[in-house]
Each structure stands twice: as C-alpha cells, then as structure tokens.
Amino acid sequence: MIRLVDLSKTFTSAQGTVEALKNINITIEDGDVFGIIGMSGAGKSTLIRCINMLERPTEGTVFIDDTDLSLLSKRELRRVRSQIAMVFQNFNLLMQKTALQNVCFPLEIAGAAKKDCEEKARQLLRLVGLEDKESAYPAQLSGGQQQRVAIARALATDPKVLLCDEPTSALDPNTTNSILDLIRDINNKLNITVIVITHQMSVVESICKNVAILDNGEVVEQGAVGEVFAQPKTRAARALVYPESSQESAISLEGQKLIRVVFNGGEATSEPLIATMASRHGILANIAYASTRTINGRVYGSMLLGIEEDKIEKALAFLTESDGITVQEVSDNG
C-alpha cells in the first residue's frame, strides 16, 4: 500500500515561489492500477517524482507499506527505489547500449552478476515480446518497441510498484493501445501496483481502476474510475472527462434555450430519449452538442439540447422524470 500524506511541494526561485502540490492525500492499494490525471502544469510530474523521492516533498510524506520514505538515508532510499520502478514518456533508454544491456541496467546497479542479469533480461524481453531484438540499439527500434524495452527494464528488479510517467504520450494511438495492454497484463500477471500519470482520458479509461484528478496542484476528485467519470463534480474534472464541452460556450441557437442532459450510466441510453420526447410530447429537440463514452459497458456523457423557449418547461419536466440522467437548464450559456 502506498500512502501520500499531506504532501506539499513548493518550488522557490528568484521569480518567487510556486506551490506545485498542495496538501495531497492519496491511498493506493496493492495491485491497483491508479491513474493520476490532469492538464499540463497541474503538478502530475512533480507528484509522481515525490513518490520515489526524486523530488523531496516540502511537507508531508510518502509511505510504502509502513516505510516512511522521508526518513530514509540516501543509501536506504536507493535500495527502496529499486522496488519502485519507473517508466517515462520519452523512454529514457541508454542510447549507446543494446536492448539487452538496457534491461540489465537496474540489475547491474543493484550489483547482480552479469550472467544472472542477462538471463533475467532475456526472460523479460520475451515477456514484452522483443526476444528477437536483444542486440538492437534503441535507435534501431520504433517508439513502441523502445517503450517495451523500458518496461522490461523497469521490471528487472522485480519491483512492487511501477510508476508510469505519461507512458504513451509519445506514441501513436495503435501503439498506445498495445503498450496499455502490456501494462494491464503486467498488473494482472505479476500483481504489481501501477501508478499512471497522464493527461489522456483514454489511458485512464482503458487501464485504471481508481483515479485522482489533479488540478492546479490539488486533488479535486478521486475514487473508482466509473464513479468519478460518471459525475465529474468539479470544473477541472468536467474539462478532462468531456474536453469537448468547452466548445459549449460557443453554441447559441436563436429563439431556443439550451438544456444539458448528463448520462450517469443508467438505462437512459436504452430508451430513445429524444425520439420519445418528440413523439409523445411533440417537443422537437435540436442536438447542439453531444459527447458520450462507454465505461465498463455503461454510457456516460453529456448532451446539449436546443429547445424552443415556449416548450422549455415541458421538456424539463419530461427529462427530469427519465431515469439515469440529470438535467439542467443552461443559463447565460457559459
């Protein structure tokens, strides 16, 4: 179990102080795949670097099981770090070393014998599907292959925790999916706790069980992915979950009022909502904007309906009675 307790990080420079992280409290259970999502500049990178103390928190601390990392000596910390492996956005491979030598690196650091290193490294390259690339240099590998090597390297010391810092941000969509599949596999097979930092919703959706939303250095929402994404409560969360909704403010329809319908993953989508409204109540809705997504087989999302002003009360009454959705009138459109 990993616990971040009252963690804050302030950077002081000549230009003044920046509060990168404010009073973060997160608990991550063993075997979880935990996503930390936020816009760029939200403090994600600082946060993940606090977990292995690459950045020392200004206040608060990190517990791995019962070990308080802020109390460790440099030497003890280095030993603990071999249990908290890290995967990076830009892979960070040694460019002058082969794939095999790269995977060996953490073992060499830990002082293992060369023969043991190579044996283990071969095994891991097989796990990530690159057994035929052991003598290739990173420059000869594609981005996805390089990230696979980096993941194999991260697993070399049999870590308990895998920190992934934007692991797919430098990859194309297809490669992203295959890398995410690999991370999910590793979590399942080896039962390693995975913490993923990302700005991509799709990453959290596809592999995370729990999520924390980071905005401006603060955790604004956290919980199970389905719950948090179903009803994003804060502005920052909504902007992440429905990035297109920022376009809503540009929408205005003459002579009509706007109603936002939010799908909460209930039965709403099995009933033809708009059609029912039109056929039974004669209310013709203009779909000004819609964005829905399926998480664990349930539909979440929001829709912006333009409805003629004189029918607005009727429409609201109908929609409010429907199951699985929440409705609100959009005033002033912004």
Place this chain on the structure above:
Amino acid sequence: MVEYSELSEAWEIVRTQFPLAIWETVYVTFLATLFAVIIGLPLGVLLVTGDKDGIRPLPSWLMKLINVVINLLRSVPFLIVIIVVFPLTRLIMGTAVGTAASIVPLTVASFPFIARLVESSLREVDPNVIEMAQSAGADSWQIITKVLLPESVPSLVANITIALTTILGYTATSGAIGGGGLGKIAITYGYYRYKYLIMIFAVILLIVLVQIIQSSGTRLANALDHRLRK
C-alpha cells in the same frame, strides 16, 4: 629558382632527420594528450556533477574557483606556460629541455582545455536518462561510470581528436625552445638558416598528420555512435 644542390641538400636532411622528427612529434602529442586526459577527464566530470543542477552539487564558491582557475590556465599563452612550468618540468623530468621534457608543459597547457571538452561532452547526455538512473537507485559513482561516460563516448572521442590536433600544433611551439619534432626542424632550418624547402616540407608533414588524426578520429567516433541507425 631552386638549385639542384639546394634540393639534394634538403632531401638529405629530410631523409636523415625527418623519420625521428615525425616519431617525436607523434609520441609527444599522444603522450601529452594522454596525461592531459588523465587530469582533464576527472576535472571535466567534476565540472558537470558538481554543478548546482548536477548529480552531486559542490559548494558554489568551490565551483566558481575551479572555473576561474581553468579559464585562467586556458588564457595563458603556451609559450609563457612553457617558461612558467620550467621548475615543475625539471622536478618531474630532471631537465627542462628536450623532447620528453616538453610533455610536461604540453600537459599543463592542455588539461584545462580537455576538462572543458569533457564537460561539454557530458552535458550532451540527456538529463532524463540521468533521472532514470537515479530512479533505478544508482549512486553518483554509478551514474558517472555507467551513464555519463558510456553515453558520451562518441562525443568524447570526437573532442579528444580535436585536442590531439591542437596539441600537435603546440608541439611546434615547444620545438622553439628545446622540444624535438617537426616543429623544431621547421624553426631551426627554416627560420634560423633560411632553408625554406625544409620548413615547407615539415609544415606539409604537420598538415598531413593533422588530417590523419582528424579523419581517423571522426571515423572512430561515428563507428562508436549507436545513436546513428546502422
């Protein structure tokens, strides 16, 4: 016009003296570079690791001092260095003149240069890769020996090649005051005795040596660089 007797006299000197002179130039250059690297490499590493953003920051006054001393040594003209280190040369070599003795001032004059070259090579290493090593639990020594140095090998080779050619040029100067080699021949015959043919021949040989060192150094650096797709 060059007369035949002049030509044959010059050829005689070239034939009898040049093989030794070339050998002296080459071994002095390589030995001086070797010693300069032995001193300059750790110093260059220190300049990078001891930096305030380095992996093991040293007190800023100390770093400033090291930087000032290096700059100071680099700004002293080589001829002055030779004279200033006379006592040191005598202490180490037993004498301050001669080919072997010229290795001492050459080393003193070039190690600060090498330190700067090493510094610039090591700064090319991606800081993210160093962070990776730290996250894997590497200590400072492991980062230096397993990341910084191995990752910058091609750049180090390219930079040491530059140092070799520069030091080769210095040997010509040290030839002026007691050192041996092609530089000495060029000066003794060309400058003191007006035998320009010999001087020109010596200079051409120096140019050829620089070309050989530079092109083989570049080729080696490229061969060692695995960042290039091959």
